[in-house]
Amino acid sequence: MMNRRNFNKLLGAGLVAAAAPKIVTPALADDVLKVGFVYFGPVGDFGWTYQHDVGRQDIVKKFGDKVKTTYVENVPESADAERVIANLAAKGHKLIFTTSFGYMDPTIKAAKRFPKTYFEHCAGYKLASNVSVYEARFYEGRYVQGVIAGMMSKTGVAGYIASIPIPEVIMGMNAFLLGMRSVNPTAKLKFIMVNTWYDPGKEGDAAKALIDQGCDIVTQHTDSTAPLQVYAQRGIKGFGEATDMLKFAPTAQLTASVNNWGPYYVKRVQDVIDGTWKSANTWGGLASGMLEMAPYHNMPDNVVAAAKATEEGIKSGKIVIFKGPLKDQKGIAKSTEGVVLDDGSISSMDWLVEGVVGDLPK
Amino acid sequence: MDETSIGWWGVPLAIFAGAIRISTPFLFVSLGEMVTEKSGRINLGLEGTLIMGAMSAYGIAYLTGSPWLGVLVAGLVGTIFGMLHAGICSLPKVNDIAVGIALMLFGTGLAFYLGKPLVQPQAPNLPSFNFGWWSDLQQVQSALKINALFIIGVVLAPVFLWALRNTRWGLILRIVGDSSDAARAMGYSPLAVRLVATAFGGFMAGVGGSFLSLYYPGSWNEGLSSGQGITAVALVIFARWNPMNCLWASLLFGGASALGPALQSVGVTQGYYLFNAAPYVLTLLILILSSSSHRHIAGAPGELSVTR
Numbered sequence: 300m301m302n303r304r305n306f307n308k309l310l311g312a313g314l315v316a317a318a319a320p321k322i323v324t325p326a327l328a329d330d331v332l333k334v335g336f337v338y339f340g341p342v343g344d345f346g347w348t349y350q351h352d353v354g355r356q357d358i359v360k361k362f363g364d365k366v367k368t369t370y371v372e373n374v375p376e377s378a379d380a381e382r383v384i385a386n387l388a389a390k391g392h393k394l395i396f397t398t399s400f401g402y403m404d405p406t407i408k409a410a411k412r413f414p415k416t417y418f419e420h421c422a423g424y425k426l427a428s429n430v431s432v433y434e435a436r437f438y439e440g441r442y443v444q445g446v447i448a449g450m451m452s453k454t455g456v457a458g459y460i461a462s463i464p465i466p467e468v469i470m471g472m473n474a475f476l477l478g479m480r481s482v483n484p485t486a487k488l489k490f491i492m493v494n495t496w497y498d499p500g501k502e503g504d505a506a507k508a509l510i511d512q513g514c515d516i517v518t519q520h521t522d523s524t525a526p527l528q529v530y531a532q533r534g535i536k537g538f539g540e541a542t543d544m545l546k547f548a549p550t551a552q553l554t555a556s557v558n559n560w561g562p563y564y565v566k567r568v569q570d571v572i573d574g575t576w577k578s579a580n581t582w583g584g585l586a587s588g589m590l591e592m593a594p595y596h597n598m599p600d601n602v603v604a605a606a607k608a609t610e611e612g613i614k615s616g617k618i619v620i621f622k623g624p625l626k627d628q629k630g631i632a633k634s635t636e637g638v639v640l641d642d643g644s645i646s647s648m649d650w651l652v653e654g655v656v657g658d659l660p661k
Numbered sequence: 662m663d664e665t666s667i668g669w670w671g672v673p674l675a676i677f678a679g680a681i682r683i684s685t686p687f688l689f690v691s692l693g694e695m696v697t698e699k700s701g702r703i704n705l706g707l708e709g710t711l712i713m714g715a716m717s718a719y720g721i722a723y724l725t726g727s728p729w730l731g732v733l734v735a736g737l738v739g740t741i742f743g744m745l746h747a748g749i750c751s752l753p754k755v756n757d758i759a760v761g762i763a764l765m766l767f768g769t770g771l772a773f774y775l776g777k778p779l780v781q782p783q784a785p786n787l788p789s790f791n792f793g794w795w796s797d798l799q800q801v802q803s804a805l806k807i808n809a810l811f812i813i814g815v816v817l818a819p820v821f822l823w824a825l826r827n828t829r830w831g832l833i834l835r836i837v838g839d840s841s842d843a844a845r846a847m848g849y850s851p852l853a854v855r856l857v858a859t860a861f862g863g864f865m866a867g868v869g870g871s872f873l874s875l876y877y878p879g880s881w882n883e884g885l886s887s888g889q890g891i892t893a894v895a896l897v898i899f900a901r902w903n904p905m906n907c908l909w910a911s912l913l914f915g916g917a918s919a920l921g922p923a924l925q926s927v928g929v930t931q932g933y934y935l936f937n938a939a940p941y942v943l944t945l946l947i948l949i950l951s952s953s954s955h956r957h958i959a960g961a962p963g964e965l966s967v968t969r
Contacts, residue, residue, distance in 0.1 A: 343780040499878035508926035525878040
């Protein structure tokens with residue numbers, strides 16, 4: 300299928316507004332559950348969308364002929380999205396997963412038009428009687444990465460290629476540095492906002508700039524493999540994003556936080572089949588398996604052991620990441636001794652912890 | 662500052678390295694497009710050609726293990742696209758801009774379609790020369806790692822300038838571009854000359870694309886180009902159809918692109934959206950400052966539809 304999102308980027312939506320992703324679904328018997336997926340990127344992005352598609356394939360593996368899955372890739376986060384979602388519902392898809400933050404309002408609107416269809420929106424916060432939201436606690440993986448960085452970094456300064464200043468990214472930076480400081484209390488984190496989720500050239504430039512400023516471990520909150528390739532060239536270490544990127548940088552990737560949507564997708568399909576589907580807000584982390592750490596490489600055994608212990612600690616609840624005392628960059632207390640931030644405070648986080656260098660763009 | 666950090670020195674260094682690294686695809690595409698436009702035709706399809714070049718270079722380099730073979734094939738694929746553009750434009754009453762847009766969409770779509778299986782494999786990259794051996798600083802060494810294609814581009818720019826001014830071929834190209842009637846009267850076929858010029862422009866754009874997939878960022882994926890092909894076409898007008906100016910314009914654009922991340926890394930976060938837009942702001946500024954309503958754009962080929 301052609302990549303319309305990129306056409307839009309090139310030409311402005313106006314020129315190609317008429318172009319619409321094609322959906323081809325053969326006629327099916329009534330007892331087959333049809334499940335639809337709306338993807339932001341191409342299935343082959345080897346990152347965010349790729350992992351969602353792995354989840355879709357898990358459904359196919361588990362249910363075989365009982366379900367029929369359809370996906371539409373490269374759907375822009377615009378008014379077009381609602382049409383694509385509604386189109387899937389009109390074609391008889393009973394359960395539809397919309398897998399990007401920007402599909403939030405289009406999903407809610409489509410859900411009003413199709414009250415008998417179940418919708419699952421990833422990374423949003425608007426619920427309805429037939430709309431659930433789900434998201435992974437990516438920050439847990441960042442904390443594990445931070446612990447590794449704290450033990451591996453010689454300069455005590457790590458770098459973070461951030462995409463845009465939203466809570467999702469900010470909590471990732473904070474968790475990373477908290478993990479790093481749990482082993483090296485004076486560690487620092489420098490960051491660059493690249494203002495994109497996917498632009499290999501820009502991401503690579505940011506990686507170079509951070510390394511030039513003395514960061515000897517860098518992690519990225521963007522989707523391409525370009526930063527890892529820069530780490531490898533410059534002989535430093537870093538992490539993969541969303542998926543195991545080891546083969547792109549066999550000498551540089553320490554581990555990666557891998558989004559594992561499969562178990563959740565399988566469960567929700569089962570719920571629809573059983574008639575037990577209910578609107579819910581799911582925020583799963585390492586414990587529920589929605590987030591996994593890729594195999595540990597390029598680090599000494601004691602670091603592997605510490606990383607694994609951290610992972611277990613988060614799973615068992617022994618390690619609580621956003622637990623007081625927490626101070627922001629100016630030293631103002633955000634939480635006192637032993638007080639744990641609730642999910643609401645985490646998901647609306649707009650401050651950086653002490654030790655992060657640089658201001659958030661206002 | 663710790664000893665491994667170079668602080669503010671990172672900014673000029675990043676601009677220098679960015680000028681070289683980011684400019685290379687701009688340089689190749691704009692040099693090729695300059696030749697095409699000199700013949701009196703504009704090819705907007707080079708974005709598609711660039712992406713086709715990137716995809717085919719990556720595929721060939723992966724299959725054969727030779728990045729240079731990939732560069733060559735990218736050029737040949739670009740030539741085919743250029744000939745396609747020229748061929749369609751040879752038909753009567755065909756608008757070259759519309760054909761260009763159609764070919765841009767076609768090339769991009771075809772490359773994504775054919776390139777699906779190439780996202781995951783790793784192809785060998787083009788070599789680079791290390792001019793930073795004299796320095797102990799890793800940062801300097803990295804900035805002075807200069808890729809072979811850039812050096813070729815830098816050599817080509819003055820050669821093009823000389824060839825346009827001093828060779829028979831350059832003269833014919835300019836005649837066709839300035840007045841097809843005059844060219845016909847002298848016995849030259851404007852269509853044939855434009856075919857060659859557009860095919861050559863396609864070749865250069867294909868090679869420019871191979872830089873993206875085989876050197877920097879050095880992988881194949883659908884978001885690889887961020888509009889370099891179309892920007893390069895604009896750079897030609899900006900460069901007033903002069904090959905040396907194409908080089909300077911590409912360098913300027915590349916350096917300005919590196920400004921955003923470099924400034925952020927030393928702690929300048931105020932107005933970072935503006936820094937990221939620096940190359941575009943700069944282009945606009947120079948265009949406005951250098952434009953004049955009193956005379957025809959200097960150096961513009963007379964037959965070019967956008968300047969007529």
